[in-house]
Amino acid sequence: MLAVLLLAALSSLPVLYVILRAQDAGWAYSAELLLRPRIFELLVNTLKLAAGATLLSCLIGVTTAWLVERSDLSYRKVWNAIVTLPFAVPAFISAYSWISVFPRLEGFYGAVLVLTFSNFPLVHLPVAAALRGMDPALEETSRSLGFGRIATFFKVVLPQLKVAILGGGILIALHMLAEFGALSFLNYETFTTAIFDQYYVAFNSAAAAMMTLVLLLLCMGMLFLEFLIRGRGYYATERKGSPGEIELVALGKWKPVALLFLVLLTIMAAGAPLGIITYWLLVGSSAALDLPDLLNTLQITLSFGLGGSVLAVIFALPLVFLAVRYQGKFATLADRIPYFIHSLPGIVVGLTLVFFAVRYAFVLYQTVPLLLIGYAMLFLPMAQSAIRAALVQVSRQLEEVALSLGKNALSVFMRITLPLIAPGVGAGLALVFLQIMKELTATLLLRPSGVDTLATKVWELTDNAQYAASAPYAAALILISGLPVYLLTMRSFTRSSKREKVFDG
Amino acid sequence: MDKLVVNNLSKSFAEVQALKAVDLSLAEGKVLAVLGPSGCGKTTLLRCIAGFEIPESGSIQVDGATLFDSQRFVKPERRKIGYVPQHGVLFPHLTVAKNIGFGLPKRTMSTEQIRHRVEEMLELVGMVGLASRMPHELSGGQQQRIALARALAPSPALVLLDEPFSALDAGLRQSLREEVKNTLNSINATAIIVTHDQEEALSMADSVAVMREGECIQMADPVTIYRHPADLKVATFVGEASLIQGRVTGAHADTQIGSLPLAQAGLFRPGDTVTVMLRPEQFVLSNAAQDTISAQVLKSVYCGHSTLVEVQISAALGNEKLQVRLHGAQQFQPGESLHLQVQGQAMAYAAEPGEK
Numbered sequence: 068m069l070a071v072l073l074l075a076a077l078s079s080l081p082v083l084y085v086i087l088r089a090q091d092a093g094w095a096y097s098a099e100l101l102l103r104p105r106i107f108e109l110l111v112n113t114l115k116l117a118a119g120a121t122l123l124s125c126l127i128g129v130t131t132a133w134l135v136e137r138s139d140l141s142y143r144k145v146w147n148a149i150v151t152l153p154f155a156v157p158a159f160i161s162a163y164s165w166i167s168v169f170p171r172l173e174g175f176y177g178a179v180l181v182l183t184f185s186n187f188p189l190v191h192l193p194v195a196a197a198l199r200g201m202d203p204a205l206e207e208t209s210r211s212l213g214f215g216r217i218a219t220f221f222k223v224v225l226p227q228l229k230v231a232i233l234g235g236g237i238l239i240a241l242h243m244l245a246e247f248g249a250l251s252f253l254n255y256e257t258f259t260t261a262i263f264d265q266y267y268v269a270f271n272s273a274a275a276a277m278m279t280l281v282l283l284l285l286c287m288g289m290l291f292l293e294f295l296i297r298g299r300g301y302y303a304t305e306r307k308g309s310p311g312e313i314e315l316v317a318l319g320k321w322k323p324v325a326l327l328f329l330v331l332l333t334i335m336a337a338g339a340p341l342g343i344i345t346y347w348l349l350v351g352s353s354a355a356l357d358l359p360d361l362l363n364t365l366q367i368t369l370s371f372g373l374g375g376s377v378l379a380v381i382f383a384l385p386l387v388f389l390a391v392r393y394q395g396k397f398a399t400l401a402d403r404i405p406y407f408i409h410s411l412p413g414i415v416v417g418l419t420l421v422f423f424a425v426r427y428a429f430v431l432y433q434t435v436p437l438l439l440i441g442y443a444m445l446f447l448p449m450a451q452s453a454i455r456a457a458l459v460q461v462s463r464q465l466e467e468v469a470l471s472l473g474k475n476a477l478s479v480f481m482r483i484t485l486p487l488i489a490p491g492v493g494a495g496l497a498l499v500f501l502q503i504m505k506e507l508t509a510t511l512l513l514r515p516s517g518v519d520t521l522a523t524k525v526w527e528l529t530d531n532a533q534y535a536a537s538a539p540y541a542a543a544l545i546l547i548s549g550l551p552v553y554l555l556t557m558r559s560f561t562r563s564s565k566r567e568k569v570f571d572g
Numbered sequence: 573m574d575k576l577v578v579n580n581l582s583k584s585f586a587e588v589q590a591l592k593a594v595d596l597s598l599a600e601g602k603v604l605a606v607l608g609p610s611g612c613g614k615t616t617l618l619r620c621i622a623g624f625e626i627p628e629s630g631s632i633q634v635d636g637a638t639l640f641d642s643q644r645f646v647k648p649e650r651r652k653i654g655y656v657p658q659h660g661v662l663f664p665h666l667t668v669a670k671n672i673g674f675g676l677p678k679r680t681m682s683t684e685q686i687r688h689r690v691e692e693m694l695e696l697v698g699m700v701g702l703a704s705r706m707p708h709e710l711s712g713g714q715q716q717r718i719a720l721a722r723a724l725a726p727s728p729a730l731v732l733l734d735e736p737f738s739a740l741d742a743g744l745r746q747s748l749r750e751e752v753k754n755t756l757n758s759i760n761a762t763a764i765i766v767t768h769d770q771e772e773a774l775s776m777a778d779s780v781a782v783m784r785e786g787e788c789i790q791m792a793d794p795v796t797i798y799r800h801p802a803d804l805k806v807a808t809f810v811g812e813a814s815l816i817q818g819r820v821t822g823a824h825a826d827t828q829i830g831s832l833p834l835a836q837a838g839l840f841r842p843g844d845t846v847t848v849m850l851r852p853e854q855f856v857l858s859n860a861a862q863d864t865i866s867a868q869v870l871k872s873v874y875c876g877h878s879t880l881v882e883v884q885i886s887a888a889l890g891n892e893k894l895q896v897r898l899h900g901a902q903q904f905q906p907g908e909s910l911h912l913q914v915q916g917q918a919m920a921y922a923a924e925p926g927e928k
């Protein structure tokens with residue numbers, strides 16, 4: 068109960084923040100701020116970027132997923148891992164690495180390209196999973212009814228992928244709304260970067276708040292879209308133990324083209340940023356490397372990551388239990404609110420917390436606890452969905468059996484439930500940890516002054532074009548956030564191994 | 573002419589040989605049941621015929637046209653063979669009507685014609701009025717019927733059904749079985765039904781093929797399969813059997829329960845030791861004390877329409893245990909004495925040492 072109320076309170080904070088700010092500035096002035104041509108210009112920019120990057124990501128993601136799951140390419144498992152590598156490079160690092168070498172990449176096209184490269188795995192992963200989980204009997208039935216492989220793909224396979232594609236696409240669109248670091252390097256203005264400028268540079272909180280309002284509305288629009296899609300029948304097909312080996316399509320003369328595509332994609336999405344950072348690392352070794360500072364920053368980042376992810380999991384556990392084990396209004400609420408919070412850009416959460424801390428709890432302003440709360444708020448939904456996936460697998464009967472054997476509820480939880488959902492909790496921790504490593508926007512706003520994480524350090528140094536000096540921090544960031552990515556994606560890939568065969572023709 | 577001819581078909585997966593030189597033929601308009609224990613290769617056989625597996629050797633012909641041999645492989649979408657997979661999966665994103673209409677050619681049929689055909693099929697499977705439902709709004713049995721309608725809609729040359737009733741409860745199974753049989757008959761469809769339920773095979777099919785470990789052991793009409801199984805394993809697989817040792821004397825076999833007339837003539841030489849197989853329902857109760865087998869009830873299993881009784885024949889006749897199926901109207905208590913008579917002919921098989 069308490070947890071849900073807290074959650075509801077947290078999620079209403081941003082709205083409250085906008086209202087209070089508007090009131091401070093006077094309603095008329097606020098409305099004026101809101102209706103400027105400038106807002107319209109930002110709106111166009113933001114939507115253009117979201118649409119461009121999302122579409123391109125969907126195209127690339129579906130193609131790679133199909134190649135990895137359904138073609139007869141060799142080393143498909145390896146390719147699957149390689150294709151998800153861009154996850155390990157935070158978008159702002161990849162943006163700065165490109166800019167440091169090709170300053171002309173600025174603007175719309177550069178932004179779409181760079182952000183697509185770092186976000187398309189969000190489409191690739193769910194689509195690959197959907198392809199893997201599809202009952203082969205569906206495709207076989209379509210073939211037996213007279214449709215060739217291509218017609219079957221469009222009539223049967225693609226419609227089943229719709230949910231995965233749209234789900235990934237909406238996630239990417241939300242990321243586009245929230246992206247700050249990469250866009251500020253690429254010099255492309257959206258609401259998020261403009262809000263930051265207003266707040267940090269122009270110190271115009273009222274204007275920032277009004278832009279936040281529009282951003283909030285955009286996010287809610289996305290959510291509504293997602294809700295619509297989910298509402299219209301979410302049909303997960305399962306393999307029901309049909310003697311199903313999925314038929315692999317022989318690429319034939321297209322194989323070199325497919326390989327070239329994957330190689331180019333890898334070079335652009337992961338190779339180039341990593342290569343450039345390595346280059347700066349080598350060049351930079353002449354500039355004195357401040358090893359103690361690097362270690363110190365690393366330690367701070369890790370402890371923030373650990374603290375934030377543990378906090379998020381602690382929050383998530385009761386919420387998930389409520390949602391899975393009990394029915395009712397509260398349970399549904401506990402289930403839904405996180406989706407809303409999840410769509411909040413870091414800058415909104417950051418500004419909101421700063422606002423309330425300054426006003427009502429100044430002791431918290433620029434402290435670690437506030438920062439951790441910000442992290443927990445931002446990434447709670449990730450922890451929740453990971454734990455949820457594990458908990459729904461634990462049969463209620465199992466707990467009931469334990470209770471009937473005379474154990475009390477707490478010991479049942481500790482001895483039965485917790486061990487069984489431990490993998491989910493672990494996945495939740497890892498996911499949140501990974502996100503915190505890469506988090507930049509909220510950290511910039513909420514961190515105690517003078518305390519740097521790897522991400523903020525990179526941002527500050529590169530903002531002054533100190534590329535070489537920033538390289539060690541960037542490399543460290545990639546190394547510690549790249550590892551969890553790798554583990555998580557490999558885990559999802561090896562979970563369902565399957566029998567396969569190749570057909571010609 | 574035979575609709576379907578399968579010749580010498582073999583298929584193996586890594587270390588399992590799923591099909592070993594299978595031969596089958598099926599006349600137009602007939603229903604063949606493929607019967608066999610789990611893992612014997614039934615699904616594999618269907619998938620080879622439908623074109624989803626490529627056999628190593630052999631040939632498949634439908635209507636005289638070769639679909640597969642060492643030179644040819646016709647793609648599944650060109651075979652015009654209806655296929656209902658083991659779990660009858662429907663396309664989850666399409667309504668019932670769209671599922672049924674999926675395989676109808678848009679090029680040659682107008683929307684009106686398609687609609688009409690879908691309506692016709694819904695009627696055929698007794699599901700009128702459900703056209704606009706989504707698959708997840710149907711019960712398991714309804715889904716099976718729609719999957720069948722979908723396969724039949726384009727009037728395929730041949731329909732393959734892989735355990736179409738496996739997911740259903742006994743009652744629904746029975747009624748759906750009837751419906752499917754009627755549906756197939758009414759359009760004179762040639763069909764293969766895979767099952768591991770002997771009752772289903774015997775009741776639905778014009779002929780039954782019994783498979784074991786990838787081999788087709790026997791193919792015949794249901795009566796022959798039941799009365800004259802090719803070997804002891806088939807005998808015990810397609811129903812209960814009472815087995816007893818005997819010695820051949822001409823057209824009879826001498827056993828502890830008397831001299832039994834044999835169904836096969838001339839297979840054995842007089843004096844051969846054989847295992848004699850009788851179906852439990854070949855035993856009937858008798859009042860007379862003469863020419864009967866006296867036995868004691870060991871246990872009885874009540875099956876409703878009949879009672880399956882295990883009896884031990886009297887010590888004078890050798891203490892053998894037998895399965896006997898008696899009319900269900902009467903109850904039997906352990907220890908009770910019975911007098912039994914044998915009706916009809918027995919099957920004899922070469923006795924294998926240790927075989928019971």
Ligand SMILES: Nc1ncnc2c1ncn2[C@@H]1O[C@H](COP(=O)(O)OP(=O)(O)OP(=O)(O)O)[C@@H](O)[C@H]1O
Nearest residue numbers: 310312566585588590609610611612613614615616
């Ligand atoms: N793709 C495959 N790869 C390897 N082995 C396979 C494959 N498909 C089937 N088999 C094996 O071939 C044998 C026959 O399988 P099949 O699916 O034809 O059996 P079935 O008679 O349909 O059984 P059930 O009644 O359980 O459905 C089994 O031993 C099975 O393990």
Ligand SMILES: [Mg+2]
Nearest residue numbers: 614615616658
């Ligand atoms: Mg099978």
